[in-house]
Amino acid sequence: MTKELFAIFGDPVDHSKSPMMHNYAFRKLGHPGCYGCYRLVRGEELRERFLSLGLRGVNVTVPHKEAAYRACDRLDDFARKVGAVNTIVKREGGLHGYNTDAPGFLRAIADLPGREVLFLGAGGTARATAAVLRDAGYRVTILNRSPGRLQAFREAGFETHTWEDFPPRSCELVVNMSSAGLKDENLPAPMEILEKVLEGAHGVVDVIYGRQTPFLKLATERGIPARDGSEMLLQQGVLAFDRFTDGRYRLEEVERWMREALSL
Ligand code: NDP
Numbered sequence: 587m588t589k590e591l592f593a594i595f596g597d598p599v600d601h602s603k604s605p606m607m608h609n610y611a612f613r614k615l616g617h618p619g620c621y622g623c624y625r626l627v628r629g630e631e632l633r634e635r636f637l638s639l640g641l642r643g644v645n646v647t648v649p650h651k652e653a654a655y656r657a658c659d660r661l662d663d664f665a666r667k668v669g670a671v672n673t674i675v676k677r678e679g680g681l682h683g684y685n686t687d688a689p690g691f692l693r694a695i696a697d698l699p700g701r702e703v704l705f706l707g708a709g710g711t712a713r714a715t716a717a718v719l720r721d722a723g724y725r726v727t728i729l730n731r732s733p734g735r736l737q738a739f740r741e742a743g744f745e746t747h748t749w750e751d752f753p754p755r756s757c758e759l760v761v762n763m764s765s766a767g768l769k770d771e772n773l774p775a776p777m778e779i780l781e782k783v784l785e786g787a788h789g790v791v792d793v794i795y796g797r798q799t800p801f802l803k804l805a806t807e808r809g810i811p812a813r814d815g816s817e818m819l820l821q822q823g824v825l826a827f828d829r830f831t832d833g834r835y836r837l838e839e840v841e842r843w844m845r846e847a848l849s850l
Contacts, residue, residue, distance in 0.1 A: 591640060592621040592830060595632060595654075596647035599625050601796075603848060604645050607823045608830075610847035615835055629653025636674065636681065643675040643830040645823075651685075651710060658683030668714040673826040684829050688714040690822030691793070692722055698811075700758025700788045701725060706774035706801075707764025708735035708746075711793060715763065716744060727757070729775060731764075749776055756786035760805075767792065767799030774801055784808055795819050820844055 594604045600623060608621035624639070626632060629650040636644060636657070646654040654671035655661070659680030665671050671683035692715075701724050705712050708730035716726045716739065727745045729752055730736050736746040747753075760783050766774040773780060780801075784790070790805040795815035798806075805812040824841045 587618050589618045589620045590642040590830075592619055592643045592645075593624045593639070593641055594621075594645045594647060595624050595626040595635070595650055597625055597627050597649065599623050599647060602647065603796075603819065604823060607820070607844045607847045608827060611827055611840055611843040614843040615839065617831060617835075619830070626650060633657040633681065636676070641676065643673070643826075645826055646672050646674065655683060657681060664688070664714075664718075667717065668710075670710055670714060672822065673829050675829050682829075684826070685714055686822040686825035686829070687711060687818070688718040690820075690825055691715045691818045692718050693821040693824075694813075694817035695759070695791060698759060698789045698791070702758040703727070704729060704757035704760045704783055705763045706730075706760065707762065707766070708739060709764065712763035713738060717742065720744075729779075731775075749779060752779060754779060754782035757783050758786070758788050760784060760787050760790045762790075762792040762794065762799065762801045765794070767797075767801055768794050771800050773804065780804060784810060789813075791815075791818075793818055816848060816850055820848055820850060 594602050602623055605621045605623050612619040632650060632653050651670040651672055655669055658671060661683045665683050665685040668685055670685055673684040673686050675682045703724050703726045705728045708728050719726050728739045729747050733748050739746045762774045764774045766772040787810050789811045791813050792799050792802050793815040802812045823844055824837055827840050
């Protein structure tokens, strides 16, 4: 049987757990798919590479999510709204683009208590996720190191602060949406602010996965339930798989196998 080919495009990409998750789910579900890793240096070549490799679908990671958005012929409403694509599927009519990061994050925190959320960081992931959370009934405040990226959030009606003008207060759910702690030992905000916001927190989440960031360590030391970005990785993967296979399998079933692949 001919296999459908899938890949993750990014740079760097060799650390990605997506091939493991998707290949395991393909095998367990008996789907004729094979998923690989492809280091794409130049985002503007994404479309040509997709087509010349004969792919059926890709996931896209840093730094090409905006290039992926531009490479598509059709976009779903949410991807169009946020201007970033992490999942592309080839169908009749060309390349169809989706963003499963933010809905994946929503699924990843659905079981946590608290509807009042503080984002530490205001990058692309925060922008997509804030809108999805608000639509789902969460109250989201954005706290960022510098003012530049906050403008778009303010225009979209979110409460925003920089470290300088943040009135210290505790928050139910505190999320590191920044890249602080990804490859360094930085906290996503100054310690004085974190002490205050964590005081009454019911939970913290870090979107970074695969390592205990200084932020997660701080929360754990204070006895606050803390989770890294693995659950988000899993859930965005479940939703991407669903697009790749045109909804052929139950999400619970896909999630079961991907969770097993990630040992979560
Ligand atoms: P962007 O580059 O778009 O934004 C980075 C943000 O981090 C900015 O708000 C920036 O602040 C802030 N920041 C960077 N360094 C520091 C620091 N030392 N202290 C405080 N703030 C800092 O990043 P993305 O939104 O694309 O990604 C954010 C994180 O999300 C990454 O770590 C990425 O790996 C993770 N991610 C995880 C996923 C998963 O499945 N688990 C999926 C997608 C992303 P400033 O504006 O001041 O520069």
